[in-house]
Amino acid sequence: MEATERVLFESGVRHATETTDGAALDSALDDLGWRDALEADRPAAVSVLFESQGATTTTSAALDRLLATALGADAVGAGVAGVAVVLPALRRSDVPGRLDGDWCVVEGLGSAALDRSDTALVVAGTPDGAATFAVDLGLLTRRPVLGLDPALGLFEVMGEFETAWAAQPRAADWPAALALGQLALGHELVGAGRTMLELARTHALERVQFGRPIASFQAIGHRLAESLVALEAADALLDATWDDPSPVTAAMAKAFAGRSTRAVARHCQQVLAGIGFTTEHPLHRSIRRTIVLDQLLGAGSVLTRTLGAEILSSATLPAAFPL
Amino acid sequence: MELDEFKLAVDVWLDAHAGELAHSFEGIGTLDEQMAQLGKVRRLTYDAGFMRMGWPERVGGLGGSNLLRAYLGEVLTARDIVEPGIYSLPEVLAPTMIDYAPQALAAEMVPRLLRGEEIWCQGFSEPGTGSNLASLACRATRDGDTWRIDGQKVWTSLAQYAQRCVLLTRTGTTESAHKGITALFIDMDSPGITVRPIETMHGAQEFCEVFFDGVVVPLDRVLGQMDHGWSIAMDLLPYERSTALWHRASYLQRRLEQLVAAAPAGSLDPVAVGQATELLWSFRARSRATQRRLAAGETLGAETSIDKVLVATAEQAVFDLVAEGLGTDVVLGDDPVSQRWRAEFLYSRAATIYGGSAEIQRNIIARRLLDLGADR
Numbered sequence: 001m002e003a004t005e006r007v008l009f010e011s012g013v014r015h016a017t018e019t020t021d022g023a024a025l026d027s028a029l030d031d032l033g034w035r036d037a038l039e040a041d042r043p044a045a046v047s048v049l050f051e052s053q054g055a056t057t058t059t060s061a062a063l064d065r066l067l068a069t070a071l072g073a074d075a076v077g078a079g080v081a082g083v084a085v086v087l088p089a090l091r092r093s094d095v096p097g098r099l100d101g102d103w104c105v106v107e108g109l110g111s112a113a114l115d116r117s118d119t120a121l122v123v124a125g126t127p128d129g130a131a132t133f134a135v136d137l138g139l140l141t142r143r144p145v146l147g148l149d150p151a152l153g154l155f156e157v158m159g160e161f162e163t164a165w166a167a168q169p170r171a172a173d174w175p176a177a178l179a180l181g182q183l184a185l186g187h188e189l190v191g192a193g194r195t196m197l198e199l200a201r202t203h204a205l206e207r208v209q210f211g212r213p214i215a216s217f218q219a220i221g222h223r224l225a226e227s228l229v230a231l232e233a234a235d236a237l238l239d240a241t242w243d244d245p246s247p248v249t250a251a252m253a254k255a256f257a258g259r260s261t262r263a264v265a266r267h268c269q270q271v272l273a274g275i276g277f278t279t280e281h282p283l284h285r286s287i288r289r290t291i292v293l294d295q296l297l298g299a300g301s302v303l304t305r306t307l308g309a310e311i312l313s314s315a316t317l318p319a320a321f322p323l
Numbered sequence: 324m325e326l327d328e329f330k331l332a333v334d335v336w337l338d339a340h341a342g343e344l345a346h347s348f349e350g351i352g353t354l355d356e357q358m359a360q361l362g363k364v365r366r367l368t369y370d371a372g373f374m375r376m377g378w379p380e381r382v383g384g385l386g387g388s389n390l391l392r393a394y395l396g397e398v399l400t401a402r403d404i405v406e407p408g409i410y411s412l413p414e415v416l417a418p419t420m421i422d423y424a425p426q427a428l429a430a431e432m433v434p435r436l437l438r439g440e441e442i443w444c445q446g447f448s449e450p451g452t453g454s455n456l457a458s459l460a461c462r463a464t465r466d467g468d469t470w471r472i473d474g475q476k477v478w479t480s481l482a483q484y485a486q487r488c489v490l491l492t493r494t495g496t497t498e499s500a501h502k503g504i505t506a507l508f509i510d511m512d513s514p515g516i517t518v519r520p521i522e523t524m525h526g527a528q529e530f531c532e533v534f535f536d537g538v539v540v541p542l543d544r545v546l547g548q549m550d551h552g553w554s555i556a557m558d559l560l561p562y563e564r565s566t567a568l569w570h571r572a573s574y575l576q577r578r579l580e581q582l583v584a585a586a587p588a589g590s591l592d593p594v595a596v597g598q599a600t601e602l603l604w605s606f607r608a609r610s611r612a613t614q615r616r617l618a619a620g621e622t623l624g625a626e627t628s629i630d631k632v633l634v635a636t637a638e639q640a641v642f643d644l645v646a647e648g649l650g651t652d653v654v655l656g657d658d659p660v661s662q663r664w665r666a667e668f669l670y671s672r673a674a675t676i677y678g679g680s681a682e683i684q685r686n687i688i689a690r691r692l693l694d695l696g697a698d699r
Contacts, residue, residue: 201693201695204695205695205696213696215689215695215696216695216696218682218685218686218689220695221685221686221689221690221693221695222682222685222686222689224689224693224695225632225684225685225686225688225689225692225693226685228629228688228692228693229629229632229633229688232609232626232629233602233605233606233608233609233629233633234605236605236608236609236611236612237601237604237605237608237609239608239612240604240607240608240611240612241608249604252600252601252604255597255601256601256602256604256605259598259601301594303597304594304597304598304601305593305594305597306593306597307593307596307597307600307601308591308592308593308594308595308596308597308598308600309593309597311583311593311596311597311600312583312586312588312591312593312596315583315584316580316583316584317576317579317580317583317600318600318604320576320604320607321607321608321611322330323326323330323390323393323394323397323569323611323614
């Protein structure tokens with residue numbers, strides 16, 4: 001994307017996430033040509049939208065569309081537009097489907113877009129890797145999740161279907177699709193973190209104690225500085241990972257974004273103190289979103305432990321992006 | 324020359340001259356040995372043309388982007404040919420000379436630095452002037468056609484080896500703070516200069532006290548304008564947090580790699596290893612973006628304090644792991660390899676202190692990047 005084109009795209013997307021949510025946001029993104037942008041400049045399309053979505057704690061079908069594109073939804077006759085993708089169970093990053101003879105057993109999560117779809121894509125492990133099945137959503141049961149972040153509109157998805165009922169499955173590159181999803185969630189986390197930091201910063205400048213704004217106390221300033229460092233570091237790692245996203249580097253970037261943004265949540269909640277602990281202030285929405293996103297498509301703590309274990313067993317570090 | 328072409332040329336040349344470039348000492352060596360090695364490597368890389376790449380032609384360079392310098396330092400560090408701390412000093416001092424010295428002086432002096440004929444030091448900190456740099460007191464007084472310098476500096480790296488010094492002096496009243504500071508370019512063999520190396524916890528004498536007693540300096544050795552030295556210091560500090568930090572990332576990556584290869588099974592916690600690696604990779608990502616902004620002609624500023632916080636945090640995380648995974652070597656080992664791990668572990672403790680403390684970096688971020696107002 002050219003610089004001016006990107007600025008326009010960015011302000012369009014930001015405006016859409018600030019003024020619409022859910023199905024209306026999907027339509028707004030269609031009008032903005034987000035899916036064309038996804039084809040033309042995937043890093044820009046993903047980073048701009050998901051950061052905005054995180055900043056505004058909105059939801060859309062964008063994660064489903066991103067994963068559906070990567071899993072070849074068109075090839076299984078589903079069409080990317082109206083399809084929902086069954087996500088791994090909470091904290092997990094492996095495929096949500098398990099083949100058992102002629103049946104596929106499903107246990108996973110669905111995004112808010114599940115309610116707006118007829119067809120679900122289910123990825124299941126096969127002897128040679130994984131395959132994508134397109135199935136009628138009516139074959140699966142779903143439970144709307146309120147939980148920690150009701151506004152996220154998650155579903156628990158369960159059930160089993162006979163594989164013959166699904167359209168001809170297609171070999172799926174689950175690690176590649178997962179990597180894209182993890183990068184998207186990483187940007188969404190950074191967006192949530194930027195909003196928390198801005199809320200805390202505004203509060204620190206306005207809140208007066210001991211006759212001066214609390215922003216003038218080093219204890220406050222250092223927490224906010226720490227938050228900015230964490231967000232810029234996470235953002236830089238995500239951006240660099242787009243050079244050549246691999247399962248290892250994308251998991252790292254996602255885990256680091258989760259850990260960084262959770263640190264931001266801790267600092268900002270402390271700075272916002274009493275008012276930030278009420279539902280009269282918006283901070284709680286971003287905190288809820290942060291905690292849940294950190295545990296979708298692989299919990300950050302699990303991804304980090306896996307990375308460390310892999311480094312120790314192979315005695316080598318992951319590939320480092322070149323200058 | 325483009326970066327990819329440069330990388331290839333450097334790599335081929337380093338392979339061909341590996342034996343000649345390698346250091347002969349075991350472990351970390353003495354500071355004298357390290358300095359001799361540094362001089363040798365500078366001369367060889369200068370003669371081969373690589374050290375001149377990325378520097379302007381008017382100071383003996385061959386032009387090209389700063390990315391070339393970033394890569395040369397990265398690869399020399401990755402191959403353990405130079406120690407990045409002492410190697411990277413010109414990244415701070417040469418740009419200052421290029422931007423602020425009279426042109427003839429810069430053209431005469433900078434090539435000596437790049438070729439390894441000279442070492443330069445940076446006289447900023449004083450006994451009473453640590454984080455509050457604007458309070459410095461080392462005085463420069465006009466005395467006819469010369470300056471006369473009286474005062475003291477401390478933490479001056481490599482002063483005992485240095486032929487020149489970029490010195491911040493007080494030329495205004497004591498109360499003039501940042502408005503009355505002048506930067507001078509001093510010959511370290513001037514009468515009246517006494518250098519006393521300080522032995523640090525990690526066993527080197529890298530830092531020195533420098534005493535100035537009626538030192539005479541020609542008037543034309545002013546860098547920039549009289550009483551405007553503060554802006555030079557402010558322009559210089561972001562350089563200290565850019566290319567030099569990219570070189571340091573390369574060093575930390577090599578040491579982490581060597582650690583995971585050498586640590587006994589079960590000695591390291593996978594979570595801690597994963598976290599340190601993520602942190603180091605995020606620092607590399609940040610520092611690379613900074614190199615690219617510099618190459619695109621952007622002026623670096625307060626945002627480089629983020630790079631500095633990250634490098635210090637990553638360095639301490641890596642060496643916290645060293646103290647775990649190679650604890651026996653660090654604590655009990657007296658062989659050269661263990662001594663080196665120990666010295667580097669100890670040196671990492673200072674990463675949040677030197678070059679602007681962790682607290683000062685956070686003050687800069689709070690005040691300048693988050694616009695939180697003056698801190699108290």
